[in-house]
Amino acid sequence: MTFEAPHIRVQDLNVHIGDHHILKNISLDIPDKKITSFIGPSGCGKTTLLKTFNRLLDRNKEVRIGGRVLVDGEDIYGKDVEVTGMRRKMGLLSQRPFPLPMSIYDNIAYGPRIHGTRRKKELNGTVEHYLRATGLWEEVKDRLGSPATRLSIGQQQRLCLARGLAVEPEIILGDEPTSALDPLSTQRIEELFLQLKDRYTIVLVTHILRQARRLSDYIVFIYMGEIIEFGPTEEVLLDPKERLTREYVKGYIS
Numbered sequence: 279m280t281f282e283a284p285h286i287r288v289q290d291l292n293v294h295i296g297d298h299h300i301l302k303n304i305s306l307d308i309p310d311k312k313i314t315s316f317i318g319p320s321g322c323g324k325t326t327l328l329k330t331f332n333r334l335l336d337r338n339k340e341v342r343i344g345g346r347v348l349v350d351g352e353d354i355y356g357k358d359v360e361v362t363g364m365r366r367k368m369g370l371l372s373q374r375p376f377p378l379p380m381s382i383y384d385n386i387a388y389g390p391r392i393h394g395t396r397r398k399k400e401l402n403g404t405v406e407h408y409l410r411a412t413g414l415w416e417e418v419k420d421r422l423g424s425p426a427t428r429l430s431i432g433q434q435q436r437l438c439l440a441r442g443l444a445v446e447p448e449i450i451l452g453d454e455p456t457s458a459l460d461p462l463s464t465q466r467i468e469e470l471f472l473q474l475k476d477r478y479t480i481v482l483v484t485h486i487l488r489q490a491r492r493l494s495d496y497i498v499f500i501y502m503g504e505i506i507e508f509g510p511t512e513e514v515l516l517d518p519k520e521r522l523t524r525e526y527v528k529g530y531i532s
Contacts, residue, residue, distance in 0.1 A: 279508050279509055280307045281307045284307035284309055284310070285308055285310040285311075285349065285479040286307070286308040286331060286348070286349055286479070286481070287306075287308075287347075287351075288305055288306040288307075288308075288327075288330075288345070288346070288348075289305055289346040290303055290344070290345040290346070291305070291327075291330065291344070291345035291347060292343070292344040292345055293323075293327075293335065293341065293342070293343050293344075294342040295338065295340050295342075296340045301326055301327055301503050302502075302503045303504070304345070304505055308479065308496075309495075309496070310479050311477070311478065311479055312479065312495040313471060313472075313482065313494050314479075314481050314482070314494065314498060315481075315489075315490040315493065315496070315511075316483045316498045316500055317484060317485070317500070317526070318499055318500035319501065319526070320532075322501050322503065323502075324483045324500050325453055325454075328451055328453055328483050330347055331354075331368060331451060332364075332368035332451060333355070333364070336361075349364065349448075352364075366393070366445055367447050367448045367449055368449050368451055369439070369442030369447040369449070369450045369451065370451045370452075371435070371439055371452045372438075372453050373453055373454045373455065373458055374431075375437070375438045377427055377429070377437055377438060379425070379426075380425070381422065381423045381424060381425060382418050382421065382422050382423070382426050383422040385437055385438075385441050386405040386408055386409065386440055386441055386444050387401045387444075389441060389442075389444050390404050390444055393445060404444055405422070408440040408443050411443060412436040412440040412470055413436060414433060414440060431459060431460075431463065432462070432467075435459060435467060436470070439470065443474075447478070448478065449478060449480075449481065450474065450478045450479070450481070451482075452471070454484060455467060455482070468489065468492060468493055475495075490511065491511055494511045495510070495511060496508065496510060497509065497510075497514040499520075499523045501526070501531070506523055507523040514527075
């Protein structure tokens with residue numbers, strides 16, 4: 279499936295880690311201001327593909343990457359790319375929340391400070407804005423100076439989302455972002471994604487098909503490092519064209 283002006287365009291992407299060929303000839307368009315979910319069995323390459331979008335794989339010296347990943351038309355693996363600026367476009371939410379070892383306030387202010395915001399009034403406004411955006415403000419406004427690690431796991435995940443949004447990214451990447459959360463916290467994070475997709479391109483990795491159906495506009499089914507099927511959510515999950523997709527959604531492949 280192709281889009282006239284995709285936010286992310288992947289062209290003939292191959293990823294090797296050591297002797298293992300993890301992603302094989304991946305070509306994919308991801309549309310702007312939609313939720314696209316990657317589904318597939320464990321170890322199929324979903325998270326590896328997600329990590330190519332913000333160059334997290336660069337940290338592994340055994341990784342070899344071929345092909346192109348274009349964000350807003352710019353090849354993020356090009357020779358002249360400024361990696362820090364490119365990563366600023368991406369807000370990453372991991373499986374487990376990792377709040378910084380500092381106060382709730384400083385977790386949100388950390389990114390804006392790095393990028394040059396110093397005025398207290400402006401920082402205060404930023405902290406409040408993104409805590410409100412993630413539904414945390416009323417819960418934490420009287421203890422902004424408290425350590426972020428004292429928050430519940432669900433609150434920590436929303437804090438990490440607020441921290442990522444505070445640097446004003448264009449894209450939100452979620453690597454099974456609710457897998458460590460209780461059902462209520464999961465519901466809150468899902469509701470946030472649905473509210474945020476009007477302003478951000480959201481790409482999620484999930485192993486929960488019910489969640490993929492609740493949230494996604496588009497589904498990408500990945501198997502053994504290859505894209506088997508890509509299309510609108512209802513089409514892929516309810517009327518898949520490919521045999522492997524049918525077997526996966528029926529639970530024959532896990």
